[in-house]
Amino acid sequence: MGSEDAELEQLIDTVDRFVEQKLKPREEEVERTDRVPDDVVADMKALGLFGLTIPPEYGGLGLGCYEEARIGMVLGHTSPAFRSVFGTNVGIGAQGLVIDGTEEQKQKYLPGMASGEIVGSFCLTEPETGSDAGSLRTAAVRDGNGYRLNGTKRFITNAPRANVLTVMARTDPNEPGARGISAFIVDADTPGIRLGKPEKKMGQRGAHVCDVVFEDAFVPADAIIGGVEGQGFKTAMKVLDRGRIHISAVCIGVAERIIADAVGYAKERRQFGKAIAEFQLIQAMLADSDTECAAARALVLDAARRRDAGERITKLAAMCKYYASEMVGRVADRAVQIHGGSGYIADYAIERQYRDVRLFRLYEGTSQIQQLIIARELLKEHD
């Protein structure tokens, strides 16, 4: 084992211990109270989880995509709501700056984001535009030495706690497509920004989303990420490319956890005088789940390595997100089945996990959108 590998194993080990000893015992509390306790958030900050992907120059760990994926898998071993606490700082809420920000913007925000003092959110989706993000309507109109923002952003993860927002808004009203969009880095306490009520969600209790409403909110011109108008949609897509690998890794971690729990249950539960794990119909469900999970893992680690090596991975990233999120959905469904009636009862983690994993197929691009990306790239390859 090289020293780099040894170091990654040590990081993974540390996160694994944190997940097993500090997070798993609090899962039910988070589900019941719909809140990740403050002491857990403080521990996450102390451990350095907010800074996983922020470059070391700005106080983060600067993990590569492969390392991030390996850690994401471990984080998946507990409720995804925990990951959500720092997930936007690792992913969509910070990567816009990391990838395309100016030096001043990075200096201003990234150190605070790496320590967890600043929480970032990513504002792309709107009431009228979700999958079709390129036609978003939030307007940024030039006003003196800045812009006035007007519009509503919907389902924004961590917005209730956010200090800084990456906001995609239309700076060119004459360009209705993606090229008219710019990305802004905006302080959340800017006058003219109002939050909606946190939504009541199906799962992942403890993680919160709400509307972010802009009413004549003034932002200075230097708040445009990278300083150039019209690049915002490209920035958003680059952010999502890497984010898809991260989400996929989390899906694999959750699947591993669910499979382990299901195996444990099947070995203990006895019917017809035997452990149900001895029935081949149960074994088939376990075998399918484990095989699909291993396939997803191989796909994601391959994509992550390729991205680290500098390859363009748009298609692979979409494949990862598509396959891993659908996979964990199937795995969770089978695990409910293996639990029998108990799988439908909240005393068992699988009842919660089944609802938690449903989100993975929806956000950061629905499965259908991933299919469109994969097909578009595939057709292009054969031009």
Place this chain on the structure above:
Amino acid sequence: MKVLVAVKRVIDAYVKVRVKSDGSGVETQNVKMSMNPFCEIAVEEAVRLKEAGVATEIVAVSCGPQQSQETIRTALAMGADRGILVQSDEALEPLAIAKILKAVVDKEQPELVLLGKQAVDNDFGQTGQMLSALLGWSQATYASKIQKADGELTVTREIDGGLETIKVKLPAIVTADLRLNEPRYASLPNIMKAKKKPIDTMSPADLGVDAAPRLSVVKVTEPPARQAGVKVGSVAELVDKLKNEAKVI
């Protein structure tokens, strides 16, 4: 005050250990290894002494195979300043380790050596005491509290049925018990920074130590399987059985 902390690489405390089929030892292939939990407590105490301004430098020492470097890295990530690996692929017995540590102490001249009270692999619980004898230093074993006041340590020890508080002169050997502290998680940034801290590697021979084994393991066996229990019909029957069959009351 310079502090030397001894750290041992052992099978992770959460792993279910399996005895090799030939009875020569336990399976260590593909088994997760970690720092001995009592050594972690010793490292934590050293780091706390440094944070309190009492310790000035912490040197983590491990005796064992090349991979013991990882154990040293963990100590460095927790806050030790540098490491020493005394590399040996032979199994090292407590006396050999104590001799090696003595040689390292002679070189490094620390004022305090912290060790775990025992390692969870062989449960010998001898190394600290042997080191103290070889050096002729005071020792305070099974420590649950350590305080320094000029030239002396006040150490609370966990003993059968209670606590004992003793004073020892420095330099001294202290072995850590479970309740001394709760070790921190090395933060992820500190794990990354630890790779820049130096680790010196040497062999027992470099230190002039003969580490050849004096003990030979005759046989290792699984603990006996638990016997099935019995159901009793009443409290009276239970009391009767405890008295007359188990003879425990």
